[in-house]
Amino acid sequence: MNLFAPEVVADPETFYERLRTEHGPVAPVLVAGDLPAWLVLGYRENLEVARTSTRFTRDSRVWNLALEGRVPADSPLLPMTEWKPMVRFAEGDAHRRLRSAINDSLAGLNRRGVRRHVTRFANELVDGFCAEGRADLVTQFAQHLPMHVIAKLLGIPDEAAPSLVKATLDLSTGAKTAVASNEHIVTTLRKVVTRKRAAPGNDIASRLIGHSAGLSDMEVVQNLRVALVIGNETTVGLVASTLRMVHTDPRCRASLAGGHMTLPDAVEQILWDEPPFRTLVGRWAVADTELGGQRIKAGDLMLLGLAAGNVDPAIRPDVTASLLGNRSHLAFGGGAHECPGQDISRAIAETGIDTLLGRLPDISLAVPESELRWNSAWVTRHLATLPVTFTPKPPEETAQLFSVPRASEAGRDLGQGRDATSWPGGATSPAPRWPSLRHRFTHWLR
The missing domain is CATH 3.30.43.20 (Uridine Diphospho-n-acetylenolpyruvylglucosamine Reductase; domain 2)
Structure with missing residues (x-):
């Protein structure tokens, strides 16, 4: 077979x-x-x-x-599968050296700052379609939100994110352009490393470059690559599948309305039933x-x-x-190679979906569930489309309800600044705004 x-x-x-x-x-x-x-x-x-x-x-x-x-x-x-000097292919002392640099770089993230970035990009995406009264929540939301957030955390310029979305999709589907797309990702990351060596910032790339493990430029590039590709694809699938669940599964709606299931619970159920990879x-x-x-x-x-x-x-x-x-x-593997960024993936899914539903509380499917289409990847499986309708809202009416960090704050929010709470190490991901969700699902059941 x-x-x-x-x-x-x-x-x-x-x-x-x-x-x-x-x-x-x-x-x-x-x-x-x-x-x-x-x-x-x-x-x-x-x-x-x-x-x-x-x-x-x-x-x-x-x-x-x-x-x-x-x-x-x-x-x-x-x-x-092609061997490269990155944590994905390392074992023993080589793996411990690279993994320590990655863990330390992730530990420097401010989880409240991460949530603010998720909220910012989620709102920008919603602004792009909220006035239309209809949208495809996969192609217009789920496929873009993780890449924008992960790119920001890694130190990649915002304008590079759209082309990286397509490139990572090619890799996951095994497209004929997969090799060329992989080269585009590597070229983009090489430019980031060159820039960050000259002018470090509050981002993962800069932390890897400055880590005491002494990573070479190639090691930094390749480890950023695995974080970008796997982190993005995992989170795209998680967001898309969770959105489908909260819009189609009666058990989910009833549990959320009755207070027995939270959005994090729904995310975890998806990780059991429909793991992104x-x-x-x-x-x-x-x-x-x-x-x-x-x-x-x-x-x-x-x-x-x-x-x-x-x-x-x-x-x-x-x-x-x-x-x-x-x-x-x-869903996140196991053993020494278990995904180190899994709580970031959960935070993007939970905060992003909560922001979307808070902005557009009357979303409903535009087609029967049986007509939903799935992607054609062999290593991943998530929705290809999720068409919905909702009451149109001008972007300017709702965007002011959310705090968007100013450019001067963006770097500070990624590092150990004010109100910093980092992960991994047992810390939980940021808690979404549960009152908006409970109101939403109660509204559905009336």
Whole structure:
């Protein structure tokens, strides 16, 4: 079975269960160019691969197919598998060195400042369509909000964000232009690093450059790249899926109106049911081994089936059961390579959606739920469109309700300034304005 096949991309859940029935928790599959790989379907097996670097490494230089010259130079897999000096492909001491620089750089973020940037960009996007009375919340909101916020945090100029949106979409879909789009991202980040070395600012790029780990320019560029691409795609999917849930799932509406489910709860439910990355590339077997009843050869490519693992009957026999407060899903990976920016992704989704619903409280779907379309990516799956209608509002009537940071404040809000509360390290993401949401869902139920 080729994971790039249109029928698999269109209905991955059906094929996951077919593979699980035929092969168990680990199944042989094909990827681009009919290259063989292993798809890990079991929850426990996914964690075993993610947590056991002595058996399954992130160092793609051991990939047996690449060593045999079987991976074409234009393969859409290369942007995700070609080894580069970044944390994604590092292990051992090299990984600890790079990860410490990333963690320290993220720890310097002011979470209130991050929320203000999310609110600012969310309002700017809403201003672009609020007077029309209709919009597509995927193409006009979800696809743009994360990139604008992440670009700001990394130190990328605002005007570069639109082209980066398209480039990261190419990478996630495995488009023919994926290699060229990857080069555009790298070129953009090289310019950022050159500028920040000359004039550091309060941003992640500057912190990585100045970190005591002594990262080279190439290391800074490549680690910014992985943060940009994976952080953006993860958050786009999270925003789009959560927006669909709050507009189509009666259980969600009833729970929110009754006070039993908050927007963060809805976000976490989506991370269980529709993880933004349904398949994560990849790990490679260090030596011949066995996993889930399958004999894995040294250098074999392992694909973490995050979506399949989240619905593994061995740990989740009833997929309709409530999972409030349960964060043990696989959406952000696991082990030493677990996503370090996951709380930022949650903050963008929660604050951005809360801002949108606060501005336009009577949003309703413009088409039946059955007519909603999904994207065509093989590693990710989220809505391609979410058409809605609402009462038109002139931008100037509502924009004044929200505080937008002045340019002079933007840098301070990204660093350890006034009211600074940083994460990671146990801190929770900013709390959205729950009264507006409770009013909204109560209004729906009348």
